[in-house]
Amino acid sequence: xxxxxxLAAKIATSIGAVILLSMITFIFTRVSGDPxxxxxxxxxxxxxxxxxRALLGLDRSLPxxxxxxxxxxLKGDFGLSLRYGQPAMELVLARVPATLELAFFAALIGWxxxxxxxxxxxxKPNSVWDAVARFIALFGQSMxxxxxxxxxxxxxxxxxxxxxxxxxGGFGHLILPGLALxxxxxxxxxxxxxxxxxxxxxxxxxxxxxxxxxxxKALLFKHALKNGAVGMVTVIGLQLGSLVGGTVVTETVFxxxxxxxxxxxxxxxxxxxxxxxxxxxxxxxIALINTTTDLIYPLxxxxxxx
Amino acid sequence: MAIVxxxxxKNLPLSKTAAPSKSSSQRQSLGGFGVKLAFAxxxxxxxxxxxxPILAVSDxxxxxxxxxxxxxxxxxxSGPHILGTDALGxxxxxxxxxxxxxxxxxxxxxxxxxxLIGTTLGLVAGRYGGWVERILLGIINMQLSIPFILLxxxxxAVTKPGVTNIVFILIATGWAGYxxxxxxxxxxLNEAGFVESAEAIGQKEHLILWKHYLPNLLPQIIVLASxxxxxxxVLESSLxxxxxxxxxxxxxxxxxxxxxxxxxxxxxxxxxxxxLAVFSxxxxxxxxxxxxxxxxxxxSTVRG
Numbered sequence: 001x002x003x004x005x006x007l008a009a010k011i012a013t014s015i016g017a018v019i020l021l022s023m024i025t026f027i028f029t030r031v032s033g034d035p036x037x038x039x040x041x042x043x044x045x046x047x048x049x050x051x052x053r054a055l056l057g058l059d060r061s062l063p064x065x066x067x068x069x070x071x072x073x074l075k076g077d078f079g080l081s082l083r084y085g086q087p088a089m090e091l092v093l094a095r096v097p098a099t100l101e102l103a104f105f106a107a108l109i110g111w112x113x114x115x116x117x118x119x120x121x122x123x124k125p126n127s128v129w130d131a132v133a134r135f136i137a138l139f140g141q142s143m144x145x146x147x148x149x150x151x152x153x154x155x156x157x158x159x160x161x162x163x164x165x166x167x168x169g170g171f172g173h174l175i176l177p178g179l180a181l182x183x184x185x186x187x188x189x190x191x192x193x194x195x196x197x198x199x200x201x202x203x204x205x206x207x208x209x210x211x212x213x214x215x216x217k218a219l220l221f222k223h224a225l226k227n228g229a230v231g232m233v234t235v236i237g238l239q240l241g242s243l244v245g246g247t248v249v250t251e252t253v254f255x256x257x258x259x260x261x262x263x264x265x266x267x268x269x270x271x272x273x274x275x276x277x278x279x280x281x282x283x284x285x286i287a288l289i290n291t292t293t294d295l296i297y298p299l300x301x302x303x304x305x306x
Numbered sequence: 307m308a309i310v311x312x313x314x315x316k317n318l319p320l321s322k323t324a325a326p327s328k329s330s331s332q333r334q335s336l337g338g339f340g341v342k343l344a345f346a347x348x349x350x351x352x353x354x355x356x357x358x359p360i361l362a363v364s365d366x367x368x369x370x371x372x373x374x375x376x377x378x379x380x381x382x383x384s385g386p387h388i389l390g391t392d393a394l395g396x397x398x399x400x401x402x403x404x405x406x407x408x409x410x411x412x413x414x415x416x417x418x419x420x421x422l423i424g425t426t427l428g429l430v431a432g433r434y435g436g437w438v439e440r441i442l443l444g445i446i447n448m449q450l451s452i453p454f455i456l457l458x459x460x461x462x463a464v465t466k467p468g469v470t471n472i473v474f475i476l477i478a479t480g481w482a483g484y485x486x487x488x489x490x491x492x493x494x495l496n497e498a499g500f501v502e503s504a505e506a507i508g509q510k511e512h513l514i515l516w517k518h519y520l521p522n523l524l525p526q527i528i529v530l531a532s533x534x535x536x537x538x539x540v541l542e543s544s545l546x547x548x549x550x551x552x553x554x555x556x557x558x559x560x561x562x563x564x565x566x567x568x569x570x571x572x573x574x575x576x577x578x579x580x581x582l583a584v585f586s587x588x589x590x591x592x593x594x595x596x597x598x599x600x601x602x603x604x605x606s607t608v609r610g
Contacts, residue, residue, distance in 0.1 A: 017448040025460050138596070141533075142588035144540045146547045147563060147581030150570065154578075158571050245453030249544050263459065264548050279460050283452060 010294045014287035021283045025276045026069055027062070078277035083266070088273035092259060092281050098168055099247050099258035105178040106250075107243060110185035111236075118190040122197020123220060133190050140187015145246055149180035149253035166255035177254040181246050185239050200224050237293030241286045341597045344590035351587050355407040362400035363388075366557050370395030378575050389579060392565060398576075401557040402583055408558050409587070412469060413538035416476030417531050423477065424484025425527060429519060431485070432492025442485065449482040458541060462550040469552045472545065476538050484530055491526055495519055525602035529595055536591035543584045559584050 036052040044052075053059050057068055072078065078088040113136070121133035156176060157165035164173050200206065201224060209223050248260035255261070259278055266274040354361055363386060370391070378390040378398070389398040431439040449457070457479050465471045495501055495518070504514050545551040546560025554561065559580040566576025 013444060013447045016444065017452055020448050021452055021457070021460065024457075134596075138589065138592055141592050142536060142540070142585055144543055144547075144560075144581065144584050144588075146544060146560075147577070147585060150563065150567065150577050150581065154570060154574055241453045242455075245455035248455055248459060249548065252548055264550070267459065267462070267550060275460075279456060282456055286453065286456075 007294070011291055014291050018280065018283045018287050022070065022073060022276070022280055023066070025272075025279055026066055073276075073280065078280075079273040081266075081271055081274045083269050083271045083274070088271075088277040089281075091274055092262070092277045095257060095259040095262045096281070098256060099244075099251070099260060101168075101174065102177055102181060102250065102256055102258060103240075103243055103247055105174050106181035106185065106246075107240070109178055110182035110189060110239075110243075113182075114186045114189035115193065118193025119197055119220075119225070121190070122194040123201065123224075125198060130194075133194055137187045137191040137194075140183050140185075140190075143183060145180055145184060145249045146253050148183055149177065149250060152176045152180055153254075168257050177250050177256050180253065181243070181250040184246055185243055188239055188242075189236070197224065200227055203227075233293050233296050237289055240289045244282055244286055340593055344593040344597075347586055347590035348594065351406050351410065351590075354403045355410045358403045358407045362397070362403045364397040364400050366396060366400040366404045367555075368396060377573075378579075390573075390575060392562070392576060393569065396557075398562075398579060401562060402559070402579060404557045405559045405562060405580065405583065406587075408469070408552065408556055409539050409542060409584075412472050412476065412542050412552075413535045415473050416480060416538045416542075417534040419473065419477035420480030420534060421484055421527060421531050424481040425488050425523065427481070428485040428488025429492050429515065429523070432489040433496065433515070433519070439489070442489075446482045446486050449479075450486070454479050454537075454541065455544065458545060459548075459550065462545060467551060467553055469556070472542055472552055476541065479541075480534055480538070483534070484527070487526055487530060488523055491523055492519065495522055498522075525598075529599045529602060532591055532595035532598060536588040536595070539584060539588055539591075543580075 036056055040052050076089045081088045081091055117133045121130035153165045156163045163176050209219055251258045251261035252264050263278040376387050376391040387397050431442045458475050461475045501518050504518055543560030546558040547564045562580035563577045569576050
């Protein structure tokens with residue numbers, strides 16, 4: 001019973017987050033300017049403006065407009081892009097594969113480095129590995145993604161002429177943006193894994209196991225890591241969110257034709273339907289990831305009641 | 307195995323109050339130089355920001371077609387522009403100094419605002435519980451599940467670029483982190499002996515909060531704030547880089563880096579210098595944050 005309630009609360013939170021963000025995007029787009037005036041020619045008469053407003057439903061009250069917006073949004077209908085004249089959601093979905101490709105690649109690099117490093121440094125505080133881990137964590141926190149991207153371009157594209165600086169194509173195109181995007185993730189995952197390893201190795205059951213003379217290897221893999229997995233899943237879930245956020249900057253730097261860059265461009269063109277569709281799409285994806293990690297939790301650790 | 311033994315000593319309940327264990331004092335002496343350097347960097351940046359009008363050799367806004375894209379002296383340039391000029395002939399050193407002003411102003415105000423709101427709400431939720439806590443927790447969880455930059459972009463998209471808006475966005479995205487940590491710490495303090503004693507002798511509520519809760523929450527607050535300022539500097543510069551930051555006329559590190567991108571192949575310093583400014587200031591702040599965390603909170607070595 002408790003379990004079901006807890007799970008329901010988590011799912012409600014995720015749904016709430018999406019609704020909150022949708023309300024923010026909706027209210028602010030309506031407050032910040034009149035979309036109708038963007039759509040009509042500059043020499044249009046006032047009557048034509050009113051006509052366009054009525055056509056867009058802007059003459060009704062805000063709550064009524066939100067209901068129309070929300071019911072449309074539930075069906076994936078965010079209206080037409082002001083810039084392209086095509087359905088906003090279609091335009092957004094067309095750019096998702098590129099973003100997914102980049103995010104997955106970055107996640108792969110990030111975890112491949114961070115997971116072993118975090119565990120190693122957590123097991124051996126103050127070792128060389130720990131120093132490396134601390135350095136990466138600090139570096140990842142302090143380095144702006146756009147600057148790292150630019151530095152990589154300067155080194156590998158301009159100076160060494162090894163890799164393409166922008167666009168999407170073969171595997172070569174993926175390397176630089178992937179590296180730039182992975183650094184943040186690498187830093188935070190290393191950091192949290194290290195902390196959770198240190199925490200676990202302090203537990204009584206580890207001391208007890210050690211006292212029983214269990215080998216270091218068995219201790220690590222059978223006892224510590226099994227429990228550390230819970231922390232890892234949380235981190236991975238949380239970081240996927242900021243990874244998705246990071247694609248916005250990375251895609252702009254590398255002219256990667258993904259969703260993040262598309263949203264930024266749409267903001268500059270004041271193409272609100274696309275911004276709404278894009279932001280809400282990302283929010284839903286992140287909410288789904290968060291809920292999934294919450295569901296995986298109890299499978300890994302029987303002590304956790306969701 | 308030696309490490310393991312050291313960890314065991316830390317595990318004793320006594321070590322909560324005892325002096326920092328051997329390992330962390332070793333680390334502190336090792337990190338001593340780095341921390342001093344970090345303080346020096348922050349102090350220099352602060353001074354530069356405060357005395358910008360005096361320090362900047364030339365007007366950061368003045369354009370000069372004759373003096374376009376002059377090289378900094380370390381790549382063979384000469385003349386009054388120590389760090390060269392940008393594509394409009396504006397002095398880069400002066401723009402960097404004014405950029406520091408904006409960066410620090412925005413991030414410190416943002417961190418202060420987020421800290422005030424987050425601490426107050428976290429304290430109220432942790433101390434009094436009930437429906438306030440439940441509602442607050444719901445909002446915190448909601449907000450924490452939306453990535454920082456996504457929320458910022460949404461807000462920027464629909465408001466106009468500007469300093470006040472950026473500060474507001476930083477506060478709006480940052481308060482939840484404080485509220486969560488402060489609430490958790492407050493819950494621990496609720497059980498503390500000194501709080502119960504204070505209640506037992508009938509001390510007034512606001513005195514309990516002021517004298518018993520706040521001083522004990524302060525270490526957490528300081529650590530969070532130092533990290534948050536760094537996070538905010540990166541966020542502000544990223545938004546400015548994307549053209550979603552403050553008014554384009556104001557020199558910022560992020561917008562300088564963006565403007566220099568067109569000249570990457572020929573004038574690498576245009577983007578490298580502002581990026582270096584962001585990186586070094588944030589590295590310094592995070593180093594100080596890590597150091598403070600170890601100093602102020604001997605219970606934990608590292609926390610995520």
